Amino acid sequence: MGSGPFRNSAHPVIPMDSQTRREAYEQRQRRRSIVIASASTAVVIATIVVLVPRAPRWDRVKKSFFDGDIFTDSFPRLLEAFWLDIKIFAWSVPLIFALSLAIAVSRNTRSPALFPLRAAAVIYTDVFRGIPVILTIFLVGFGVPGLFESRAWSNPLIWGSAALILSYSAYVSEEIRAGIEGVHESQRAAARSLGMSSTQTMASVILPQALRRIVPPMMNSLVSLQKDVALVSLIGPVEILRQAGLDKSKFANFTPYVAAAVIFLMVTIPCTRLADYLLNRERRRTGATTVS
Amino acid sequence: MTTPKLSMRGVRKSFGTNTVLDGIDLDVAPGEVITLIGASGSGKSTLLRCCNLLEPIDDGAILLDDDDIAEPGLDADPIRRRIGMVFQSFNLFPHMSVTKNVAIGPRKVLGVDKATANATAIELLARLGLTDRSDAYPDQLSGGQQQRVAIARSLAMGPEVMLLDEITSALDPELVGEVLDVVRGLKTDGMTMLFATHEMAFAREISDRVCFLHKGRILEQGPPDQIFGEPQEPRTREFLQRVIDSGRL
Ligand SMILES: Nc1ncnc2c1ncn2[C@@H]1O[C@H](COP(=O)(O)OP(=O)(O)O)[C@@H](O)[C@H]1O
Numbered sequence A: 001m002g003s004g005p006f007r008n009s010a011h012p013v014i015p016m017d018s019q020t021r022r023e024a025y026e027q028r029q030r031r032r033s034i035v036i037a038s039a040s041t042a043v044v045i046a047t048i049v050v051l052v053p054r055a056p057r058w059d060r061v062k063k064s065f066f067d068g069d070i071f072t073d074s075f076p077r078l079l080e081a082f083w084l085d086i087k088i089f090a091w092s093v094p095l096i097f098a099l100s101l102a103i104a105v106s107r108n109t110r111s112p113a114l115f116p117l118r119a120a121a122v123i124y125t126d127v128f129r130g131i132p133v134i135l136t137i138f139l140v141g142f143g144v145p146g147l148f149e150s151r152a153w154s155n156p157l158i159w160g161s162a163a164l165i166l167s168y169s170a171y172v173s174e175e176i177r178a179g180i181e182g183v184h185e186s187q188r189a190a191a192r193s194l195g196m197s198s199t200q201t202m203a204s205v206i207l208p209q210a211l212r213r214i215v216p217p218m219m220n221s222l223v224s225l226q227k228d229v230a231l232v233s234l235i236g237p238v239e240i241l242r243q244a245g246l247d248k249s250k251f252a253n254f255t256p257y258v259a260a261a262v263i264f265l266m267v268t269i270p271c272t273r274l275a276d277y278l279l280n281r282e283r284r285r286t287g288a289t290t291v292s
Numbered sequence B: 001m002t003t004p005k006l007s008m009r010g011v012r013k014s015f016g017t018n019t020v021l022d023g024i025d026l027d028v029a030p031g032e033v034i035t036l037i038g039a040s041g042s043g044k045s046t047l048l049r050c051c052n053l054l055e056p057i058d059d060g061a062i063l064l065d066d067d068d069i070a071e072p073g074l075d076a077d078p079i080r081r082r083i084g085m086v087f088q089s090f091n092l093f094p095h096m097s098v099t100k101n102v103a104i105g106p107r108k109v110l111g112v113d114k115a116t117a118n119a120t121a122i123e124l125l126a127r128l129g130l131t132d133r134s135d136a137y138p139d140q141l142s143g144g145q146q147q148r149v150a151i152a153r154s155l156a157m158g159p160e161v162m163l164l165d166e167i168t169s170a171l172d173p174e175l176v177g178e179v180l181d182v183v184r185g186l187k188t189d190g191m192t193m194l195f196a197t198h199e200m201a202f203a204r205e206i207s208d209r210v211c212f213l214h215k216g217r218i219l220e221q222g223p224p225d226q227i228f229g230e231p232q233e234p235r236t237r238e239f240l241q242r243v244i245d246s247g248r249l
C-alpha cells in the first residue's frame, strides 16, 4: 500500500495491510507451527530412509515387494481388474441406500400392526452386523445358488454383491436411524400440529434433516465398502485382488499386491479426505466448536 | 350463551405418578382470548399440548365445536389442522426457506398446489412484516422474525383456534414487542386464542379472561382487572407478588 491520498496529511494513516494484534499473533503462531511440523516430518522421513535399508534383509524385501519392472507390467492389468470392483461398488451403493432407508424407517414406525416389520428389522440388523462380511459372502455366495436349478442363478457377482448389500445395509440403516433420532422431537410436534400425518412428517420434515446429518458417517461406510468389494473375489470373480494373486503367482513376487494397494489408496484417500471435510463442515454448521 | 369454540371438561393428565393436569374445566368462547398464567411447571404447556392432541389425556373430554376430539382412537390429523399451535422455541423447519415453512402445511395437508400455497404464504408474510425475508432460511433470522414466521406457518392452515405457548419467552426483550403486535392483530381479527405467557402486562392488556394455574388446577379465573387488581386466592397473590418482585409487571 504505497502512497495513498492521505499519505502526507496530518492525520495518522492506518495502512491498508495493517493487522490487528490478534492477526499478527496468529500469523506468528502459524509460521511457527509450519516450521515445527516440517522439521519433525523431515526427521521422521530421514530416519525411515536411513534405517529401513539397513534392516538385515531389506534387499530381499525390496526385490520381492518393490520390483519396478513387475510393477509397471502388472499395474495396467490390475487397473483394468479394478474396474470390476468399481462396478460392484456402483450398483451396490444405491441398493444399500434404499434397503437401509427402508429398514431405518421401519424401525421408527409406531403402529402396532407393523410390529412384525419392526421385529424383522431389528433381527436383520443384529444378525448382519454380527457376522463378518467375509462369512456372509461365503454363505450367500455358495449357499443361495444351490437353491436354484438354473445355472443362470449361480452368478457369483450377483450373490457376492447381494452379500455386501445385506451386510452394509445393516450398518448404514443404523446410521440413518441415529440420524432420524438426532432430529429434535419438537420438529415432529411442529409438523404434527399442522395436521401432517406421521408419514408426511417423516418424509418432509424428519428425513431431510436426518440425511444431512448422516452424510459424513455414511461416507466412511462407503470407503469401507470400497475395500470390502475385494472380498467378493473369494467366491470367484476376477477383480483386482484376484488379479493381483494371479500376477503374484506368475512372477513369484509380491509387487502386484503393492500395486493393488496403491490403486486402492488412489480411490480411498480422496474419499476419506472428503468424508472428513464434510464431517468438519457439519460440525461447524451445527455450532459445535473444536477446542484445542 | 353460544357454544364454546373449545372446551375442556374434567381433563386429567399424568406423567407416571406426576399428576400434571388435575381436572381442568375451561370454556373458550368464539373470539375469546384467554391467557394462562402460573409458575413454571404448573401445567400450562401440557394443557395446550393436550388441546392439540400432541399428548393423550387420561380422563375427561376436550370439545371443539361440541365434538369430543379427545375420544381415544380418533384420527387426530384432521383435528390438528383446525387448531394452530405456536411454540416457545419456534420449531421452524431449518431445511426449508421461510416461504416453504409457511406453505408446507397447506401443500401437504390441504393439497393446495405449490404456486397457490406460495402466493398465500407470501401474502401472510407481508401481513406480518416479513416480505423481505421470504427467501431466507430460519437460521438467518432474528428470534422475533422466526417466531413471526412460526405464527404465519400456523395461520396458513386457517386455524379456528390458536394455542400460543410462551411464544416470547425465548426472545431478547427488545424483540418481544414485534411478536406481541402480531398477537394484537390476531385479536383484532377475532381469532380465538389460548395463550400461556409470562408477559403479565400484555396478558392484562389483551385478555378477555385470565386463568391462574397452580399444580394442574385452574385456581382462579376472571377478567384481567380482577385477577391482576384484586386476586382472591392467596396463591394467586403470592405468584403475582413474585412476578412483581422480579420486575416483570
Ligand atoms: N413429556 C413429559 N414427560 C414427563 N413429564 C412431563 C412431560 N412434559 C411435562 N412434564 C411435567 O409436567 C409438569 C408440567 O409441565 P409443563 O406443562 O411444561 O408446565 P409449564 O408449561 O406450566 O411450565 C412438569 O412437572 C413437567 O416436568
Ligand SMILES: [Mg+2]
Binding pocket: B044, B045, B046, B165, B166
Ligand atoms: Mg411451558
